[in-house]
Each structure stands twice: as C-alpha cells, then as structure tokens.
Amino acid sequence: MQLKHGLISVDDHVQEPPTLWTERLSKARWGDRIPRLERARDGRERWLLDGEVLLDGHSAKAGALMADRNREPERWEEVPPAAYDPGERLKAMDEAGIDYSVLYPTVAGLAGETFGRLRDPELELACVAAYNDWLIEEWAGASERFVPQCLVPLWPPEAAAREIERAVSRGHRGVVFPSLPMHLRPLPHISGPEYDPVWRTCTELNVPLCLHAGASRELQYEPSANLSAALARALDAVTRPVSSVFVISLYSFSRILLRHPRLRIVLAESALSWGMLYMEWADHQFEHDGLKREGYDLKPSEMFHRQCYFTSWFDEVAPFLEFVGADHILWSTKFPLATSTWPRTRETVERCLKGVSPEARAKVLWQNAASLYRL
C-alpha cells in the first residue's frame, strides 16, 4: 500500500453505467425486467428495474459534481464522468487528496438495498452477481486504489453466503448489506439465527459487514409534499444517518454481535454524534432495565468497542474522540453524492480534525481503514 495524501475514504459511491446489467444478464431469460436506463416521453432518462423507477426518476446521483448541487442528472449525457469512469475518478481523488476509496453502489441502492426489494430471488442473485463481477473487472481492475465491496442476495442466507465467498475470492474486500432485509420484502427478522450463515461467512473470510444509512425508508420522516426538490433532498440527507442509531441498537440488543464476536461492522454514513449518543443511551437503558441479569456478557458500549466503526464526513472529531474512541472512527468523503464534502474535501478534513493528535488523526484518516480492509 502506498500513501501519498494520508486519507482512505471509506464511503464513496460508483455510478453504474447503463450497460452494466444489459450486457451481463440474459435478455432471453429476463427480458424487460433487467435493470436499464430508459428514455421517458419527456426526454428524461431514468433507471427501471422490473417495472420500478429507481433514483427518483434521475439518471444518476452525482449532486456534488453538478453545477447546481440541488440538481441531479436527467439524461445520461449529463452525468459527470467522474461518477462512472474509473480514470476520471482517480483524477478527482488526487484533487481531493484521497489515496484509496471504498466503494458503495448507487443504482443498486446507497445501502445495496435495491435488489432486496425483488420478490424473485433468482433475478436478485443475477443482478447482484453482475454488479459484483463488473466492479472487480472495471474498477478494481483499473486501479488498486479502489476498494471493492460486494452486494448480497438477501435470501436464502446460504445463497448470500455463497455469493460472498465467490465475490471475496474475486477480490472484494467488504460486504454491503442492507441492514433491515425484513423492511424490503417479507423475510424473517434480521435478529434471528436464520442469518447466521451470513455473519459466519463474513467472520471466516475476515471481511467487514458494511451497513450504510438509507437501507429502509421506514426509518425516515417523510418531508411535506409541498417542499421544493432542493429542500426535500436536504431533509433526506439529514434524516438518513439517523437510522444508524436504530441499526446499531438492533444488532447489539438482538445479540448478533454477541453471537459473532469477531464480526466487524461499519456503520457507513452514520456521523459521529450518533456513536456517542447511542452508547450513552444504550448503556444507561441496559443498566436501568437490568439486562445484565438477562444473559448479556457485554454492555452495548463494550460490544461497540469490540466490533464496530462509525464513519463521518462533516463532524468535528475532537468532541467524540475519547468516548467513541480513535480506533472506531473512519473518515469518508461520500463522493459524488450531493452531501459530499467535494470539492472542499481537504479543507473539511482540516476543520474537522482540528485539535486531534497526530496519532489519532492517522488512525481516523487511514490506519483503521487500512487494517479493516487489509490494505
């Protein structure tokens, strides 16, 4: 591993190109159900999957690269190349001072949730596998500075485990898992032992399980319908990371973390404030409700400090450093979403890490990520 800038961004998004699935899925078998970009009557180009419109009817999510951040591309030719072209992305990373970039999807869902809504597990697997192959061939193949993470078919868990094994053997280094599968389609609750094969496989292969905010719309309070698109999107961006509190709470109190002590969990797009708030609240409630007597070996904060990471892109680090712990904070740029710190990535890093010791700074900006992703 080579570091020029001293920053590994653990949460960026690739924009899938229109040909990704049409070239890799059998037209004879899947026909019009294949995810594809379609031109609507008004000239807009929007993503369709099995009859469902994706990305709110836009061609991409790349607000940070648009002349007006409050707009998203309405035709593919409007999509800025740094969103979908690995070569252009590398140039943007050099400009922003990013050495390595850990990749999440966009059309497949910011949290990898899109295909989880399909009721057909075979189509789900075909879409997921195509993405996983494409990311290795087009991005990881282009530069070792891209850290690929695979998608997962949600059910059955054995199929999920098999796809993780296949993807990791091809070079994937993390698993993008939509944290609440039962919110996406009728599936057993994530808390039960049914999903143990997934957690076991991640543990055995030593790849982090990455739970990105936005896996369920149910955890966000919808804005009023009469707001402008710009304000509605700003509200969406602010309320999305709130879900990290629900998710870490669920994975802790349901004992997933206790049953799988070597499973490592990244709460992507979580913001550091929530790490502090969650641990203080959860520990207090744990004591107040007397859960020690209910067979928990560890308090919620102890589970967290053994296995979890919170990520930030705009929080000041110093106030949370002691309680959340320098070993459990990761940095990200969220390129190229509208919420990204691009193009002020470098100055944001300096502002947010003010007052942080050089040792802690190195952990937050790259060391933790390097060890988590074995770079």
Added chain:
Amino acid sequence: MEIKYGLISADSHAAFDRDAFTARMSASRWGERIPQVVEIERAGARLDRWRVYGKIADNSVCNCPALMGEPFPTYPDRWEQVPKTAYDPRARLSALDTDGVDAEVLFPNPPGGTFFEFGDAAFELDVVRAYNDALGEWTRASDRYWPLAIVPYLSPPAIIAREIERARALGHRGVNVLGQMPKSLPHLTDPYWDPLWSVCQDLAMPVHFHGSAGLRAGASVRKWEGYTPRQAHSASTATSAVTPAQIIPQLIFSGVTERFARLKCVFAEAGIGGLNYVIAACDHEWESRRLWKEGIRTRPSETIRRQMYVNFWFEAEGIKLRHHIGIDNIMWESDFPHVASFYPRSWESVERVLRGVPAEDRRKLLYENALRVYQIDAAPATNH
C-alpha cells in the same frame, strides 16, 4: 415564585383524578364516552382502567412507578393503589419538596394527551377543554406547576388557536404537540398549521415534542418476537433519542422557523446528545446546497440557538459537550413519576451528571434556562 432548591423539571407528568373528566363534560351529551375509570375483569382479576369513548385503555390506570415503591417498576392495577401525590396538586407539593424540585412542567399521563383517535371532532374538542381546564387548575394550587395545554387537532386551526388562548388564560405555559399530525390532516410543516405556531409565538407558549412525539414514520425498526419485554424496552429507546433529529430539520427546512422566528420548541425525554448531530448536519447541508437561495435565510445553527431546547437527565457524556450543544438550550428534566425518574434521589443523579461543571453553567442547566424559556419571574436561589 421563589427558587428554593435550584432545580426545575422541564418534563414531569400530571396524573388526573378519576372524576377529572366526568366532572367537566356534559353527561347528557357524551354519557359513557367521557374518559373515566372503570372496573374490568381480566384473567380472573379485577382491574381499574381508563375508558375513553367507550374503549378500554391497555395501560395501567396511572403511570406512576416512581411513587409505587419496590419492586420497581410497579404499576397500579386498582385506583385505590394510586398515591394521591400523583394526581392531587396539593399533596404532590410534598413530593416536590422530598425530591428538592422547585417547579415542574406538566405533560400528560393516562388517559393521555391526544383524543383525535376516535375521529370525532366535537368529542375531541370537549375532552381537550376539560383536560386544559383540569390542569389549568393546578396553577391555582401552586405557582410551582407549569402545565402544557393539549391540542384539538380535528378542529379548524382558528378554533385550535382560540383554545390555546383560553389555555394561556387558565395558566398553561406551553403546548404539547404531535411530531407527526393525524393521517387525515396536513403534514406538520404544512402552512395549514401556521395559526397554531402563530398563537404559540404570540403568547410565548413554547411548543413541546415529547418522547417519540407520536411519530409513525421514522419511528422504529419492525418488532422482533425474540426480545423479552425489558430487552424490547432497552432496544426501543433509540426511538426517543433521535426524535429531535427527525423533527427539527423538518421545521427548519420547511421554513416554519423562518416564518415564526420567535417560536420556541422543546424536546422532552429525547436527551441532548442528538442536537450535536442536528446542528452539524443541518449546517453542512445548508452551506453546501446554498439553501438560503431556497428561502432558508438563517443558518440552521443560529435558528437552533434561538428556538430549540433539549432536556437531560442522565447524559454525563452529553453534558461534557454542553457548549457545542448550546449551554442556553439545555434544561433538566425528571420525568416524574414515570419509569425514567430518579425520584426521590434526583439530586444524586444531578451531581453525578454535572460533576466538574462550573457554577454558572450549573445554574443555567438546572433552572435559569427554564425560567427564561417559560418566562417566569423568580427570586434568586440562595443555596445553589
């Protein structure tokens, strides 16, 4: 009023006497629908329960575990078990003295603080009036009670505004509001509700969102059958903690706080730690998306300093960040007599949470901010 102890609870719960509604509502008009305590039989046992609009409530006849002794938490099954200190304002003063609390802001207790669920606007309005009358009377027992009025949601906004004015005249100090309006009505931030915000602003009645504030969307992860009741309770507390982060951005980005720049909003039983996030995240999006061009002229952190308040009771780590959160925007709360309350040892928890906090900050957190938010004239504390 006199500040004797130097501690004001910005979130406590006033219980109702069993005849609070039957004594105030027309029997000929509402009959059996009037909220009242009735005896029922369940699994061979005789229990007392509130019955509202003919429906038996699921919960205990009085939510007052802090007054019920061991084993904790115990909830009364029969009305005779309910301590007078829960519902009798004169008797309750001794509990305030025991706990060393000067005054308390009064939120609802069974039969509850909303009555829109039955879809009967006339009934709702009459119950709300009875509720506001009953709690308004507490202020005649003592100036240490600062009750919050409730809202007849199904009535036209002009009628709602008139009820808030009436409640203010009765002695109410604020209004308790849902974070998400009933399904048949416009969104919380729709201009439909402007008359409500307008009257609250004009009368200097802070608007209160309590706990999860009745949020349906954004409220919780789907239930898991594998939890014991205690585990389910622990796991669900996230719901309350994130309430300010679900609601404050809605109020700011919809322009409610621009239109009503003197409206104050208090978040009860949601803690203080979440406000860090709201400040940082709203400023980040406002700046990078240049939302002043969308009509949101004020930087969100300024709006929050000016209009938003949060309450603490256990967050020692949160209190270390009091100057990030806003030293003038934090109040103490006890939640008395609910399960979260430290009664009768509130001061022990106060000392634990405020260890090392200088006197000037302590005064703000424990009572000065509350006096300012609720516009109460008070003689200075002698001991604290």
